[in-house]
Amino acid sequence: MTDSESGSWRDWYRQHASRLLLYARQWLPERADAEDAVQTGFVKFWRNKPNATESDTPLLYTTVRCAALDLLKRNARRVRREDQLALESGDVWWDADTLTHQEIACDIRRAMESLPAAQREVIVLRVWAELSFAEIAATVGESINTITSRYRYALEKLKKIMTEEDYERI
Amino acid sequence: MNESEFENQLRGLQPVSPSNSLQGRIAAALPLEKSRRNFLSVWLMERMLWAAGGAIAVWLLMPRPVLSPGPSIDATTPQVARAPRVSEEPSAWSDEGVQLIDGGTPARILRRLVLERHHSPDGNAEMRVPREDVILLPVAFR
Numbered sequence: 162m163t164d165s166e167s168g169s170w171r172d173w174y175r176q177h178a179s180r181l182l183l184y185a186r187q188w189l190p191e192r193a194d195a196e197d198a199v200q201t202g203f204v205k206f207w208r209n210k211p212n213a214t215e216s217d218t219p220l221l222y223t224t225v226r227c228a229a230l231d232l233l234k235r236n237a238r239r240v241r242r243e244d245q246l247a248l249e250s251g252d253v254w255w256d257a258d259t260l261t262h263q264e265i266a267c268d269i270r271r272a273m274e275s276l277p278a279a280q281r282e283v284i285v286l287r288v289w290a291e292l293s294f295a296e297i298a299a300t301v302g303e304s305i306n307t308i309t310s311r312y313r314y315a316l317e318k319l320k321k322i323m324t325e326e327d328y329e330r331i
Numbered sequence: 332m333n334e335s336e337f338e339n340q341l342r343g344l345q346p347v348s349p350s351n352s353l354q355g356r357i358a359a360a361l362p363l364e365k366s367r368r369n370f371l372s373v374w375l376m377e378r379m380l381w382a383a384g385g386a387i388a389v390w391l392l393m394p395r396p397v398l399s400p401g402p403s404i405d406a407t408t409p410q411v412a413r414a415p416r417v418s419e420e421p422s423a424w425s426d427e428g429v430q431l432i433d434g435g436t437p438a439r440i441l442r443r444l445v446l447e448r449h450h451s452p453d454g455n456a457e458m459r460v461p462r463e464d465v466i467l468l469p470v471a472f473r
Contacts, residue, residue: 170357170361171354174354174357178348178349178353178354179345179346179347179348179349180346182346182347182348182349183346183347192350196349196350196353199349199353200353200356200357200360203357204357204360204361207361208361253347254346254347255344255345255346255347256344256345256346256347256348257344262344265344266344269341269344284341288338288341288342289341289342289344289346313334316334316337316338317334319337319341320334320337323337
């Protein structure tokens with residue numbers, strides 16, 4: 162799908178659904194809640210932009226972000242309780258086919274959750290949603306410089322946490 | 332491990348896919364897909380064009396009543412009414428002298444009364460119409 166061409170919503174869904182789910186889980190760790198936010202945001206986006214092109218990608222993430230924050234606001238107490246339950250039940254954010262990968266995925270999730278929400282959001286958008294810094298800035302509503310430095314800082318911190326965990330495991 | 336290696340390691344993890352029901356829920360919320368809408372509009376447009384073409388063809392092939400020719404026009408009948416003859420007869424002049432008109436322009440004002448006589452082409456009727464002409468002559472003061 163090039164910038165000028167607009168695909169059907171199914172093309173957009175195939176391309177972004179997993180990423181949007183991971184993004185929504187930064188506020189709504191429970192999978193069902195995050196899926197509700199993705200559904201609300203995606204439908205709202207597609208109704209407003211039925212001929213969306215690649216340049217509208219930040220708007221899609223912004224719409225899902227708003228839906229997730231709305232849901233969080235409405236169900237704050239329940240979400241907090243379920244967050245803890247989801248963490249304890251080992252609910253995964255990434256596909257992991259081997260035990261080692263599952264362990265790494267759990268470590269990264271824990272490390273991610275120790276980051277401030279704003280830094281975690283930038284990491285998800287940059288690493289897994291593969292947005293450019295300019296697109297992230299448009300999604301979050303911050304300047305590119307802020308986003309770039311936030312990302313560098315968050316990545317450094319994440320790397321440090323992961324290294325410490327590796328050290329502790331040895 | 333440098334920054335880009337660490338980034339690549341993170342990118343190696345694929346986010347889990349949403350449940351199968353999510354796509355179904357979105358499909359239910361979005362009534363008609365764009366491609367389906369386009370297909371419907373093309374289908375409808377095609378049928379409307381065919382119907383319009385058919386209607387034009389029927390109209391062209393439909394027998395029409397032949398109009399009978401009307402009575403022939405007499406060659407002696409005048410095609411266009413002839414204009415009446417007009418003559419005019421000046422009856423009186425009056426000189427109102429130099430006056431300031433249009434907020435200060437000096438001009439000499441002359442009035443002429445004319446009687447127009449309109450004669451019918453056959454000469455059997457006459458109509459008289461009085462007319463007044465106002466003549467302004469610019470004047471320069473020295």
